[in-house]
Amino acid sequence: MAQIKRPRSADSLEGQLLIAMPTIGDPRFDKTVILMCSHGPDGAMGIVINRHVGEMHFTDLLEQLEITPEFQTNDPPVHFGGPVEMGRGFVIHSRDYDVSDHTMKVTRTIRLTASIDIIKAMAQGAGPKRAMLALGYAGWAPGQLEQEMRANAWLNCDADEKLVFESPINDKWTLALKSLGISALSLSSQAGTA
Numbered sequence: 543m544a545q546i547k548r549p550r551s552a553d554s555l556e557g558q559l560l561i562a563m564p565t566i567g568d569p570r571f572d573k574t575v576i577l578m579c580s581h582g583p584d585g586a587m588g589i590v591i592n593r594h595v596g597e598m599h600f601t602d603l604l605e606q607l608e609i610t611p612e613f614q615t616n617d618p619p620v621h622f623g624g625p626v627e628m629g630r631g632f633v634i635h636s637r638d639y640d641v642s643d644h645t646m647k648v649t650r651t652i653r654l655t656a657s658i659d660i661i662k663a664m665a666q667g668a669g670p671k672r673a674m675l676a677l678g679y680a681g682w683a684p685g686q687l688e689q690e691m692r693a694n695a696w697l698n699c700d701a702d703e704k705l706v707f708e709s710p711i712n713d714k715w716t717l718a719l720k721s722l723g724i725s726a727l728s729l730s731s732q733a734g735t736a
Contacts, residue, residue, distance in 0.1 A: 555581045555687070557649040559705070560588060561697040561718045564729050570625050573715045576680050577634060577701055579646060579654050586682040589632055589654070591706055592714035593622040595677050603631070603675065604665055607658065611665040623676030632676045633660045634706065639670035651703045672707045697722060 560576040576588040598620040604611055623632055633655050639645070644657035653670075663669040682690070690696055699721050709717050716726045 553688075555586065555691075555698055557652075557701055558698045559591075559701050559718050561699065561715065561722075563695055563697060565693075566695045571680070575705075575714045575718045576624070577648065577652070577706060578698075579648050579679075581687065583684060585684050586687045588680045589623040589634055589676050590621065590680060591634070591674065591676075592711050594619045594711065595622045598677075600664070600675060603661065607661060609662055609665050613667045618673075618675065621674055621676040623678040624680030626679050626681045628678040630656070630678065631658075631661070632656050632679060633664075633670075634674040634676065635660070635670035636672040636703070636707070639663070639673075649701050649703075652701060652706060672703075674707065697724070 555578045558578045562571045562574045574590050575592045577591050578588040580587045599617045601617050641657050641659045646654045648654050719726050
């Protein structure tokens, strides 16, 4: 099956994790970790991986979509992917699942699919081995993310499949910082620029 392919420039943050700094200034992104799915001249898009949408779970989503599960499924929580298009669903998942033109390669081992087909496959037990459901996404206009990076609103690190899929949700921000050798305790909300 074909995959969506986009050229990645040397300055692209695609396939990276953005780690919100205490200076972020936006409570919607306080202590968030965002998997960057695309970043280029036309803007950027990512999915928050360490926030849930209230008490919503996979079975709630199936009910809303009028999909009847064909086997006993676990019931993972649905993530808050970001404040843009909160009614739009995304699945971050392992590379063992591909839906033609609807699946985007984010990293060597992580994919993103925005098709109801993956939800149906998951309800039938035929979905990816690892998956994270999200509603909404974080988006930036051209040049906006670069400006936020220069203002020290974000740090970035490589996206690690274990951190994305296995780490407890409340530990992801601290673990992402730790991957850079930074202790969360050492951060100040009054960080300056060098």
